[in-house]
Amino acid sequence: MKKIYLLSVMIFSFVAAVNSQSVTNNDYKTLSDNINSITPKNTSFMVRGYSHFGLNINDEQTSFSYGQFSPIFLWKQGSRFIFETELEFEFEDNQLNIGLEYANASYIVSKALVFRAGAFLLPFGTFIERYHPAWINRLSSKPLGFGHDGIGPSSDLGVAVRGAFQVGKSKLAYDLYVVNGPQLKTGLVEPEEAGMLDFSLNTSDNNKNKAVGGRLGFFPLSSSALEVGVSGYFAKPGSETSPFAGDSILGSLNYQDVSVSMYSIDLSFVKNLGSVGLIDIKGQYNYSSLSDANYYNPEEDNIYTFKNKSSAYYAQISYKPISVNNSIIKNLELVGRYSAYNTPEDALWNSKLRQYSIGLNYWLTWRSVIKLSFDNLKNNVSEASGERNEEEEHGPLLGNAFYIHWAIGF
Amino acid sequence: MKNYLNILIVSLFFAVMAFGISSCVSEKQLTEAKSGAQLWAENCVRCHNTPSPTSYSDPQWDVVGLHMRVRANLTDNETKKIIEFLKSANN
Numbered sequence: 428m429k430k431i432y433l434l435s436v437m438i439f440s441f442v443a444a445v446n447s448q449s450v451t452n453n454d455y456k457t458l459s460d461n462i463n464s465i466t467p468k469n470t471s472f473m474v475r476g477y478s479h480f481g482l483n484i485n486d487e488q489t490s491f492s493y494g495q496f497s498p499i500f501l502w503k504q505g506s507r508f509i510f511e512t513e514l515e516f517e518f519e520d521n522q523l524n525i526g527l528e529y530a531n532a533s534y535i536v537s538k539a540l541v542f543r544a545g546a547f548l549l550p551f552g553t554f555i556e557r558y559h560p561a562w563i564n565r566l567s568s569k570p571l572g573f574g575h576d577g578i579g580p581s582s583d584l585g586v587a588v589r590g591a592f593q594v595g596k597s598k599l600a601y602d603l604y605v606v607n608g609p610q611l612k613t614g615l616v617e618p619e620e621a622g623m624l625d626f627s628l629n630t631s632d633n634n635k636n637k638a639v640g641g642r643l644g645f646f647p648l649s650s651s652a653l654e655v656g657v658s659g660y661f662a663k664p665g666s667e668t669s670p671f672a673g674d675s676i677l678g679s680l681n682y683q684d685v686s687v688s689m690y691s692i693d694l695s696f697v698k699n700l701g702s703v704g705l706i707d708i709k710g711q712y713n714y715s716s717l718s719d720a721n722y723y724n725p726e727e728d729n730i731y732t733f734k735n736k737s738s739a740y741y742a743q744i745s746y747k748p749i750s751v752n753n754s755i756i757k758n759l760e761l762v763g764r765y766s767a768y769n770t771p772e773d774a775l776w777n778s779k780l781r782q783y784s785i786g787l788n789y790w791l792t793w794r795s796v797i798k799l800s801f802d803n804l805k806n807n808v809s810e811a812s813g814e815r816n817e818e819e820e821h822g823p824l825l826g827n828a829f830y831i832h833w834a835i836g837f
Numbered sequence: 838m839k840n841y842l843n844i845l846i847v848s849l850f851f852a853v854m855a856f857g858i859s860s861c862v863s864e865k866q867l868t869e870a871k872s873g874a875q876l877w878a879e880n881c882v883r884c885h886n887t888p889s890p891t892s893y894s895d896p897q898w899d900v901v902g903l904h905m906r907v908r909a910n911l912t913d914n915e916t917k918k919i920i921e922f923l924k925s926a927n928n
Contacts, residue, residue: 473900503900509907535906538913557909563885591910600910644910651879697883705882793886836885 471503476513479561481798481832493518494561494832497528507535527628529582539590543604546628547587550602550642551579551658552691552711554741560836565707565745565760566786567800567830571768572739578713578768579689579739580626580660583607585637591644598646600656607631608638608662611682614722615670619775621722622735624664624687624715634683638662642691652698658691664717677723680730689715704748712740724775733773741766747790755789762786762800779807794836802828873922876915884909890926898923 479494496516503509512530516523531545548556554573558564572578585606592599610633614621640660647653665682672678693711700706717735724731743764751757764784770776786800804825871879881887893901902920905911911919 471896471900473897475901475904501900501904503903506899506903509900509903511904511907533907535903535913541907543907557884589907589910591912593912598912602910651883654883695883699878699882790886793888793892 469505471501473501473503475499475501475837477560477562477834477836479832479834481567481830483567483828483830485828486826492832494834497560509533539592541589543587543589544585546582546584547604548582549580549604549606549640549660550589551640551660551689552642552693552713553644553654553656553695553709554693554711555579555581558709561832561834562794562796562836565743565762565788565798566764566784566802567798567832568782568784568802568828570711570739570741570743570764570766571780571782571804572713572737572766573711573741575626577739578715578737579691580606580609580638580640582628583626583638584628584630596649598651600642600644600646602642603639604641605637605639608636609664609687610666611664611685611717611720613665613670613680613682614724618723618725621724622717622720622733622771622774623776624717633666634663635667636663640689650698652696654693654695656691656693658689658693660687660689660691662687665720671723677730680721680723682720685718685720687715687717689713699749702750704746704750707745707747708743710740710742712738714738731773733771735771735774737768737770739766739768758790760786760788760790760796762788777808781805781807796834798830798832798834800830800832802830804828871918873918873920873925877919877922880909880911880915880919881905888923890923893923893927895924895927898927 476496476498478496481492481494483490483492494517497513498516499511499513501509501511510530510532513528515526515528517526518524527546529546529548531543531547533541533543536542550556554570559569559573561567575581583606585604587602587604587606589602590600607629609624609626610629612620612623612625638660639662640658642656642658644654644656647655663684663686665685667683669678669681671680691711691713694709696706696708698706715737719732719735721730721732723729741764743762745760745762747757747760749757762785764782764786766782766784768778768780770778782802782804784800784802786798788799789797791797804827806825878887890898898920902916902923906913906916
């Protein structure tokens with residue numbers, strides 16, 4: 428009797444267990460089906476970006492610097508459409524500044540044609556579009572004339588097409604864009620900046636003209652190790668009406684016919700030389716020429732003009748001994764850079780800046796780096812040196828600067 | 838003079854474009870000869886260090902790949918082969 432009772436309990440337990448498993452499997456399948464029914468098949472959202480933080484030491488002060496936090500939001504729909512936007516959180520002068528670096532949509536029209544619309548980084552040369560993020564830029568500072576106040580645009584609103592394709596064993600990349608364009612600083616607000624271009628992201632243009640530009644990148648080697656690029660950018664930056672309209676004397680100053688032509692040449696050579704290591708050479712030359720115009724100098728109460736031509740360039744070389752069989756040494760990187768920035772001789776913002784930079788980096792991971800770097804900055808225009816040091820508006824302080832920065836891309 | 842220079846530059850631009858598009862039939866042959874790993878090693882390092890395949894999941898590599906195609910102006914075949922490699926090495 429006891430055996431029958433025991434057997435009955437075992438059979439009951441087995442049936443219950445099987446039934447329970449069956450219920451669990453059914454529940455799991457139902458749950459899985461439900462999840463699959465609401466999971467987007469073609470839509471993906473992702474947050475990437477970069478940040479950096481560090482210590483800045485120069486001739487006047489030693490400060491911890493919260494560089495910036497720049498999240499990049501990506502939204503992909505299907506296999507052809509992607510939206511990207513980058514915000515910039517920067518703590519500067521004891522306040523938080525939030526800016527929009529770019530926000531645009533791209534659509535893959537065909538194998539060699541991508542259409543873009545919105546605010547995007549302009550391919551005028553390569554530094555601004557590709558190498559400016561802190562975890563990609565090998566030094567803590569940017570080359571002279573390649574920041575937001577430099578020669579050439581950073582981002583702007585408009586439409587663009589771009590693409591790349593093989594030409595035999597070589598490769599060709601092209602860009603063409605139409606954007607709102609820069610605005611001419613007439614000196615009405617800041618007389619000492621008369622004749623400069625303002626490349627800030629403007630949602631409304633100051634005239635009916637549009638800026639046009641393009642870039643051709645040529646990769647002569649099948650390995651894509653070498654790239655040579657040429658860029659052009661043409662615009663009319665003046666407003667339709669005189670900024671001094673109503674003034675009986677200055678009202679005649681009009682800038683609607685002022686035009687600007689800008690050119691850039693860039694070069695990149697990145698090669699793994701086997702047992703020697705990885706060598707990375709980069710450079711870019713920017714040239715800007717504005718047509719002549721008259722400007723008002725309130726300090727001397729006169730109208731003056733000047734040849735408005737500027738240039739900026741940099742050459743950089745970095746070396747990583749990646750083939751060395753030592754986990755610390757193989758992650759080190761040596762960097763050297765020379766950059767220069769020349770502004771018009773007879774302008775109130777005349778300067779001839781020269782900067783030497785050297786750096787030693789240690790790569791913690793492929794996207795996280797500790798950068799030790801040193802800059803020496805000189806202005807060969809002696810009378811402007813003092814002003815530059817006091818104002819700090821158009822660039823870094825003259826003299827020496829030492830940086831210890833940590834940067835990460837995520 | 839400047840107008841002539843601008844016209845010359847634009848003309849050269851389109852001439853090179855036309856030549857390039859007419860020659861792009863060889864793209865498939867050339868990039869098919871290269872593996873995804875080789876293209877990954879050659880192209881990513883032009884701007885930054887080569888990423889580890891385990892840095893992102895497969896769906897994330899699809900997003901990163903499309904983003905890099907647009908931002909770094911990669912060719913269609915380069916992008917596809919690099920994403921394929923990163924996904925296969927990710928498993």
